[in-house]
Every structure is written in C-alpha cells, then in structure tokens.
Amino acid sequence: MTDTPEPSQHEPNPQASLHADAAKRRIEQAVHDNDANLRAVAREIHADPELSFREHRAQRRLIAPLEAAGFAVETGLAGLETSFRAVWSGGAGAADGPTVALLAEYDALPGVGHACGHNLIGTSAVGAALALKEACPDLPGRLIVLGTPAEEEGGGKIIMSEAGIFDGVDAVMMCHPQEKTMVLRGALACVDATFTFRGRQAHASSSPERGISALDAMINAFVAINSIRQFVKDDVRIHGIITKGGDAPNVVPELCEAVFILRAADVDGLHTVREKVYRAVRAAAEGVGAEVGIAEGLIYAERNNNRELARLFRANLENMGLEVSDPPKSGGVGSSDIGNVSRLTAAIHPYIRLGDAGTHTPAFAELAGGEAGMVYLNRAARALALTAYDLFADSSALAAVRGEFEAWKQSEQEKENA
Ligand SMILES: [Zn+2]
Ligand SMILES: [Zn+2]
Structure with a gap:
C-alpha cells in the first residue's frame, strides 16, 4: 500500500x-x-x-x-x-x-x-x-x-x-x-458496599430520649473504619461518601446511608478487609442501638x-x-x-x-x-x-x-x- x-x-x-x-x-x-x-x-x-x-x-x-x-x-x-x-x-x-x-x-x-x-x-x-x-x-x-x-x-x-x-x-x-x-x-480487587443505618425518629429537642440516631451510628461507623486503617496492608483502599444524612435537624434521623468502595491487592486480601470493615460498621450501629444493613455489589477481581x-x-x-x-x-x-x-x-x-x-x-x-x-x-x-x-x-x-x-x-x- x-x-x-x-x-x-x-x-x-x-x-x-x-x-x-x-x-x-x-x-x-x-x-x-x-x-x-x-x-x-x-x-x-x-x-x-x-x-x-x-x-x-x-x-x-x-x-x-x-x-x-x-x-x-x-x-x-x-x-x-x-x-x-x-x-x-x-x-x-x-x-x-x-x-x-x-x-x-x-x-x-x-x-x-x-x-x-x-x-x-x-x-x-x-x-x-x-x-x-x-x-x-x-x-x-x-x-x-x-x-x-x-x-x-x-x-x-x-x-x-x-x-x-x-x-x-x-x-x-x-x-x-x-x-x-x-x-x-x-x-486492585474491589467491591462496593452500601450501609443502610436504621434508628428511630423523635423530636430532637422535646423528646430526644425516644430517638435512636441513624446519623450517629453512621458517623461512628466512619470513625471506626478510620481506626482500622493502620491495621491493613499498604495496598488497601477504603473510601466512602454519605448519600443520606437525615431530613431535618430537629428530627432524630431514622434512616441514613453511606456507600463505600473497599479495595485490596487481590480478592483474598479483599475478603480480609471486608470482614474488618463490616465488623466495625456493625459495632458502630450496635453502640447506639441502631441497625445496619449491608448490600454489596459484584466483586471486581485484581x-x-x-x-x-x-x-x-x-x-x-x-x-x-x-x-x-x-x-x-x-x-x-x-x-x-x-x-x-x-x-x-x-x-x-x-x-x-x-x-x-x-x-x-x-x-x-x-x-x-x-x-x-x-x-x-x-x-x-x-x-x-x-x-x-x-x-x-x-x-x-x-x-x-x-x-x-x-x-x-x-x-x-x-x-x-x-
Ligand atoms: Zn473510570
Ligand atoms: Zn475507565
């Protein structure tokens, strides 16, 4: 040509x-x-x-x-x-x-x-x-x-x-x-996880004792996840956002949601990270009497x-x-x-x-x-x-x-x- x-x-x-x-x-x-x-x-x-x-x-x-x-x-x-x-x-x-x-x-x-x-x-x-x-x-x-x-x-x-x-x-x-x-x-291998926190609504000022804050459960979960970062391998990445944070400041939030992506060098390492993160999230919810549901996406292999x-x-x-x-x-x-x-x-x-x-x-x-x-x-x-x-x-x-x-x-x- x-x-x-x-x-x-x-x-x-x-x-x-x-x-x-x-x-x-x-x-x-x-x-x-x-x-x-x-x-x-x-x-x-x-x-x-x-x-x-x-x-x-x-x-x-x-x-x-x-x-x-x-x-x-x-x-x-x-x-x-x-x-x-x-x-x-x-x-x-x-x-x-x-x-x-x-x-x-x-x-x-x-x-x-x-x-x-x-x-x-x-x-x-x-x-x-x-x-x-x-x-x-x-x-x-x-x-x-x-x-x-x-x-x-x-x-x-x-x-x-x-x-x-x-x-x-x-x-x-x-x-x-x-x-x-x-x-x-x-x-990296990765998976996304949606954490849905459920508490109980109440007036945030007149009857807060009747409420369970899904927001506090979620904030505690972020803190708990941050506290395990030192105890994972260098290749691990954990990053999340808040997608639902409550509707009004004078209502104890009943439903809050965060979406995270967890990553590790390989799928085996990812399983270890998942266990640690999910345990921290469940404990954070339990600490304030809230419940948490975890929904995972598909696992992307390395x-x-x-x-x-x-x-x-x-x-x-x-x-x-x-x-x-x-x-x-x-x-x-x-x-x-x-x-x-x-x-x-x-x-x-x-x-x-x-x-x-x-x-x-x-x-x-x-x-x-x-x-x-x-x-x-x-x-x-x-x-x-x-x-x-x-x-x-x-x-x-x-x-x-x-x-x-x-x-x-x-x-x-x-x-x-x-
Ligand atoms: Zn892209
Ligand atoms: Zn691309």
Whole structure:
C-alpha cells in the first residue's frame, strides 16, 4: 500500500517477516483511511453521555459501522440490553484458528460525562476491528468486538464472564486513555458496599430520649473504619461518601446511608478487609442501638496481565514511535471489571497517553472529546489491530500467550488445593 512507514523509529522485529511488515502497514493505513468516521463516532458518544447499563445510543453508534462492514452482530448478551458481540470469521481455516476479542466500553460517569474516555475505548476497538478486516480479509481466525457495558458501575464484564461469554476466546484486549502510556499497570480487587443505618425518629429537642440516631451510628461507623486503617496492608483502599444524612435537624434521623468502595491487592486480601470493615460498621450501629444493613455489589477481581500479550502490544507501540512508561511500583491504581475476565483467558488492559489530566475529572472529559482524544483514538485503534494481527499471524506468539495463561491457571489451582 501507499502508507508512509516511520523508518526513523522503526526497529525491525527480527522475527517478523516481510509479509508481516507489509500487512501491518496495510492495517495502519486502513485505520488512517477510516479516521474521519471514527472521530465522528467518538465525538457523538462523547457529546451524548449515557450511564452504566443505559448506553443504548452509544451501543447503536458502535454497532452501525460493524454491521455495515459485514460483522455478524447480536445484542443483549448475558441479559444486558446494552451489550453486543460483533463477529467476523476470516478466511479459510478460520473456524480452527484463534479467537481474539477486542473489548469496547462506552459508559459515562454521573456529572462529568466521558471523564474516563470510554467514548474512545469503544470506538478504538471498533476502529481496530474494521481495519483488520479491511487490510487482512483472509485472516485465519475469528475476530470479535465485544461491547461490555457498565464498567464504571455494575461490572458488565463480571456479569458477562459469569454467563460464559468469554468461553472459547483465546485472548482479549482493550486500551484505556491515561496520563501515561503504560502496558503492564495492574488494578486492585474491589467491591462496593452500601450501609443502610436504621434508628428511630423523635423530636430532637422535646423528646430526644425516644430517638435512636441513624446519623450517629453512621458517623461512628466512619470513625471506626478510620481506626482500622493502620491495621491493613499498604495496598488497601477504603473510601466512602454519605448519600443520606437525615431530613431535618430537629428530627432524630431514622434512616441514613453511606456507600463505600473497599479495595485490596487481590480478592483474598479483599475478603480480609471486608470482614474488618463490616465488623466495625456493625459495632458502630450496635453502640447506639441502631441497625445496619449491608448490600454489596459484584466483586471486581485484581488484574492478571498477560505478559506475553503485553510484550506484543508494547512492541507495536514502540514501532509506532510511542514512548512506554513503567507502571508505578506501588499505588497509583484503580480497579476494573476486566480483572474477572483476566481470570478466564489471556487479557491485557494497556494505556496510551491522552494528556495532562487525571481520569474522572472535567479536564479529562474535555481531552477525551477534543483533538487529543482523536489522536489517542487513532493510536489505540492501530495498536489493538496490530497486536491482534500478531496473534492471528504468528502461531508461536499465540502459543506463548496461551502457555503463560495456562501456567497461571494451574498455579492458581495448586494454591486453591494447597
Ligand atoms: Zn473510570
Ligand atoms: Zn475507565
């Protein structure tokens, strides 16, 4: 094709054949050729943010170009209306070839819209798939774009994992915008917990002795949680807000509510933290004669990055001329529902730099809808498509990725049996 490679930064991979280099140039050119369409989709989703499980218009915007390109699309997987699966089986022998899934997220945050840049995540997965099909129509395998709703709240990938949606998928990947380009950043296990405190209403001045303050129970719970912070591991994060704090200062509050997120390095560590926090919360309520109910969300597992897959992704980023930073040695991480997927199959969740703003801020939302976001989109689509190509075209690369995952699974099994 007529693409201009980047010879100055291009370090030829000794294993890559001339054939692979040509195919990769075609893939990158296909992403470039589709750039205006991808930008339009990403900008439309950005301008029309939809919250977790309600991403109907974003779903349609992502599905439309896949359908037009001949992908077989179905929606409503695992009972999630706003999920989708778009499948393309390549050339001869595709049925016996590998299955690679690119994950699309497209949910927004309350108040700050696309402040996590999921408009770019969804569109880059679609852009990568379209380019791969366009440039390499005879690819020996199945390429899937999986629309996974509700990453921010609800854990769509957890629900899809439990429904078997990832069965038979050899590798999954997605790419997330961030301040730095990083490939092997981890993520903590986490769970959200809603604490509902129930006391008894009374006039706060004329008959306070008849009341039980749900608010005092809740304040005591915050204090009790703070008092256990010293006695947990460094990786633990416990953070909460008050969502109901009473209705009037002259009424002893009957119902108060706080929502917390608990995090730890892994699910085992998270169980320890849950026990300590819940005990502190129950004791705080009991201390003032109140009751407390605890409602938990789904448990997000820690991220199990596949290093072999990450190595392929990193090589593609570097061939594109991008500088890759090391992940932080400690701290600096959140959680994501891809953690649960990474226990089922080989997975990566790398990051490409968007600009100088932290995720979940208005400044990040602005970048995600502006020119920086569109540059990110082009880069992420290329890196995803090139790495997927590596898995289809190089059976030894795929074998290394799968070998690492199977070895990890076995070691987990042995830990469980021990
Ligand atoms: Zn987020
Ligand atoms: Zn995000």
